[in-house]
Amino acid sequence: MAAINHPLGGVRRPLGLPIPGFRINWGVAAAVAFLLFAALLPVLQNSFVTSQGFDVQASQRQQARLRSEISLLEADVARLTSQARIERRAQEIGLVKAGDPIYVTVQEPGPAPAKLPAEYLPPPAPQPAPADSWWKSLLRWRPW
């Protein structure tokens, strides 16, 4: 059993670490960076979409609220222009219901229509040039 005390071969040999000078393997680095970016991309996309989703939902809520407010305002306008409300308001400011109107039939013709400034009038239709008499038109055939 002498072989038991046999020292392990190679223990005393110096470790041959290859550190002749640090050199970056750009290919590996690029691959690692690409892998990191690829891993992060879904996270970034997810974050972006989530943020956009919240914005869209907020806009939709605002749009719905504004639509509702428009319909409420339309109903308010309708209420304010209702006959009952107009009558009530008229009474509040002291108006009274009109009595029987008096119609007067006049025999004179009505006033002439008011004259409008020229710029509001339609352009006058172009007048056709007066036609020459037939014998004058013959003169156009003369060679001189």
Add this chain to the structure above:
Amino acid sequence: MTIQKARPSRRVWLPALFLGLFGAVLAARLVQLQVLQHEAYAAQARSELLGSSTIYARRGAILDRNGGVLATSVDTWDVYLNTRAWRTPETRAAVLEKVSAITRIPRADIETRLAASGAVETRIAIDLDFELGRQLIEADLPGVVLLPNTARVHPEGDLAAAVLGFTGLDNTGLAGIEAFYNDILQGKAGKAVYERDTLGDPIPYGQYVATEPVPGDDLVLTIDRYLQRLAEEMLAAAVKEHRASGGSIIVMDPSNGEILANATLPTVRFSTLEQDLESATEEKSPFKNIAVTDTYEPGSVMKVVTAAAAIDAGVVTPDTTYVDNGVVDVEGVLLKNWDDGVYGTQTMTGVLQHSINSGAVFMQQKLGTRLFQSYLDAFGFGKPTGIDLPGEASGFFRRPEDPGYSPVDVATQSFGQSISVTPVQMMQAIAACINGGNLITPHVVKARIRPDGSRVDVQPAVVRRVISQAASDAVRRMMGDVVTQDPDGWGRNPARYTAGGKSGTANIPVWGTYTDDQQIVSFMGFAPLENPRILVLVRLDQNRNLLTGTQAAGPIFARYVDEALRYLGVPPEKGTATAR
């Protein structure tokens, strides 16, 4: 060394067989689930993942002919309380107190509803105001759930309620225009789809609108809100004055069939709709517009139709004379005049002026049964007019081929008995008598306005020509002679405008006989005489003072004409001073 081979025994192959079968069953089940029923389970999984909600479409508004809003929709909320969300009595009390303060529903009422409901979620408010709902949402109370809804509002109050009708809790039209044009007004609801988390709540970025809601069209009615209000006020006053059970004032443009006003009593009221629905009977139902759903015997107004038919057929002229003896014998049955009077020699114009029954029978007998009833058919009696309102009755008159027919039937039909008509049917027929002879379908919708703002006008529909222009002119003047029996501005004669008309007083048939103490009185007239702008029916049901149509309904017609034509800008034809 030899290995002794085990002998297959029951203890080995039985479990092996069992396990083998079990494995085969499992495999078969897996094939069934994952291959054969793949689509169904995939759909189920999607439905677990996806939720959807309805996006309500805006219900179209209803406008009067001048754009005044009669009905429109506003957004509201339905409020539910989820009792499981409250862990402690203190939380429950605080939430209920806050909800009560915002919704203005007494807390005791809320407690009562919660106690009465066995469900987890209890609805405590329907159609809560939009702003109050917003306050409730911003309060962020646990267990308070708000669902969007819409409610119908009527800026003019109860005006034209019988025409407009109403909608149910699901915003579906149940009566009137709301029901007849429900598909057009309702639009199409949209759908929002979203992905859900484990609690069922929408995932924020997982929502998308699957179907956009399509808003309903707005409807422009032929109704004029001023004329409608005038009609309703005058009708209410007349019913009170004459102690009638009800009545109607209907106004139509005889040239195109547009209904300008339709006032009826009794009628549905938006302000008391719930009580009206609870106390509804067959006779008095909020679902009915008695102008189209109920029939009556028109009485002497029918003499106008008889005269129009006889003149058009050429069997009489307005000046044809006959001798009235106060009674006419039809197959042994004596038909008397309404007042038991004897008028002697009369023209056909005189028959209308004095409303002589024997004169109407004279004209009918000149026509003969078949020809007279073919005119009734041509005037649209016995068939719905096709007006765009729900529940229209068709009316009825007995023909020779009907069981129980007697020649007396057709004789009495000539003066408006033994024939049932709707008010709108009668207006359609008289309009044809005075508008040149064209039977025109009455209608209450003038135009549709689509969500993109484009407008589609409803064109008048001429059903057929019934009588000639000459016959129509003659009948119009005969009706004018009826009205001018009264001095201007008195009785049925308007103060400012020329007019024509005819009254009707019909006893109500009860169990096959007529009673003197129950009657329907009416007056159908138009103005101006030569170019009619409006045709007006004034009808009073069971007026207890028992005045005739001329006495009770005639003056209402005259007042209405003066007011309505002044409003429509028609120059007055009489009663004006002349200056030089």
